[in-house]
Amino acid sequence: MVRRLSIPTRGQGLHEITSEVASVVEAADLDQGLCTVFIQHTSASLVIQENADPSARTDLENWLNRLVKEGDPLYTHNDEGPDDMPSHIKAALTATTLAIPIVDGRLALGRWQVIYVWEHRRRGSDRNIVVHAA
């Protein structure tokens, strides 16, 4: 089964989509299987991280922003603004696709794991996700 999700992001950072993905898995009604999550963009990405403490999310975001700076004189690709090229680099360093086993009809995530869309553009937008469960 394939379902499309549209996730509105409102600026840079981690936007949790665990419940949206879990709903697709529930609809697929499989005891065992595999759930693949795919983001159709090159300036946003996917990451599985903890959600226990918001400070971990903030530090992760700040660390990556410091590593992949806006306004780096190395960039020649600046047509869409100062956050354009950093967004592509951040997407390349993280994940465009995730595959999560389904066990006992549910995503086999660890106790602290949740699924995030990682928006790398300042403004955010509606991000298209494709979820495959089989």
Place this chain on the structure above:
Amino acid sequence: MVRRLSIPTRGQGLHEITSEVASVVEAADLDQGLCTVFIQHTSASLVIQENADPSARTDLENWLNRLVKEGDPLYTHNDEGPDDMPSHIKAALTATTLAIPIVDGRLALGRWQVIYVWEHRRRGSDRNIVVHAA
């Protein structure tokens, strides 16, 4: 279905393989499914990025080359030359495997997304890719 691809790379950088992967998906003749792309190397990797503007590719490559420098005194593994250890690090920071849903018989890539082999060795070589579609 599994098909093997041999992709000749001619030096560092991003080599597009979207049409080769799409041909495997077409041959698999599935309405819905999942396409997995796997590279059998540890000094080259896979990445999904945009191909609209070649400057984005160049900036991505230059940024990673600056982050993972040749000749770093930290390296002890230099047997195969100055680009050997940086290649392994770059591969570890990017992807060895990608999973792309198949929808309406085609790869469900976003409008600007294409699939690249990212060659990290200076010289390049014939890179072995395994594509699974089911």
Place this chain on the structure above:
Amino acid sequence: MVRRLSIPTRGQGLHEITSEVASVVEAADLDQGLCTVFIQHTSASLVIQENADPSARTDLENWLNRLVKEGDPLYTHNDEGPDDMPSHIKAALTATTLAIPIVDGRLALGRWQVIYVWEHRRRGSDRNIVVHAA
């Protein structure tokens, strides 16, 4: 088929799990298929790298430790110690999930490729891995 593995890690670094994953693939008894490896943690990750020369593993580990430093004044999330936040960042930069085609009943790994759990916590622990083969 889904199997759970518990991998004891004894401190930071790369712990090979190729034979454990290969055993699951053997038990699945498939001629062709896909093997997905998923780690249920956010402070350890997965990576496919070479095992020919231990110096490559050491350099990879040392390079990442230098990039993602302990004691960085940027961190606010320090509850579990100085290796806590670096572990999450390292996990986000590497992989939580891997998908490897099965060909002729075996993992289609390249000649030099092996599968590692990458432990990012100083102390290590029993790490839960879920392997799906279908």
